[in-house]
Amino acid sequence: MMLTEIKIEESKKENKKEFIVNELKEAFSIILYLAAAFCLLATFKALVLIQVNINEFAHLYCVAIVEALVLGKVVAIAQNFRLVKAWDKRALIWSVMYKSVVMTIIVYIANTIEEKIFAHHSNPALHPLIFACAHQIYLLFTFMVLYTATGLNRKLGRGTLVKLMIEK
Numbered sequence: 001m002m003l004t005e006i007k008i009e010e011s012k013k014e015n016k017k018e019f020i021v022n023e024l025k026e027a028f029s030i031i032l033y034l035a036a037a038f039c040l041l042a043t044f045k046a047l048v049l050i051q052v053n054i055n056e057f058a059h060l061y062c063v064a065i066v067e068a069l070v071l072g073k074v075v076a077i078a079q080n081f082r083l084v085k086a087w088d089k090r091a092l093i094w095s096v097m098y099k100s101v102v103m104t105i106i107v108y109i110a111n112t113i114e115e116k117i118f119a120h121h122s123n124p125a126l127h128p129l130i131f132a133c134a135h136q137i138y139l140l141f142t143f144m145v146l147y148t149a150t151g152l153n154r155k156l157g158r159g160t161l162v163k164l165m166i167e168k
Helices: 003-050 057-078 092-118 128-156 160-166
Strands: none
Touching: 003 057, 003 128, 057 092, 092 128, 128 160
């Protein structure tokens, strides 16, 4: 092998390594964001339950973190689908709305499949339709914030948004 061929192979390995590291960072940041969002929702649920002397803080936080781990993986994988990326060339507002709706539907389907396979959740105290609609609306807005941030990061340049938010 020639020296240039060795350098090309080494750069391909580095590119693959960088790609994997970037994908893991993105998946971890999605999981972290979803964990924060779901823990916020768990706090509201627990505060409502505490009014009727039911202390479910620990249980609801555990469920929120597990749900963030599972849905974070689903979102990290699904956001690379061609269906999700279909409106990336349009204005950011339309891209965010489209991705949020599509991702909410994907997560709903994944959640339904998981419920059919494991069937471990109890029925909510409220009417199931009300509970499902409220959950889907919360997910939609959660994804809108996520895709607004990722879209701005992509449009401004990778890392620029973080620098704008953290640096003086």
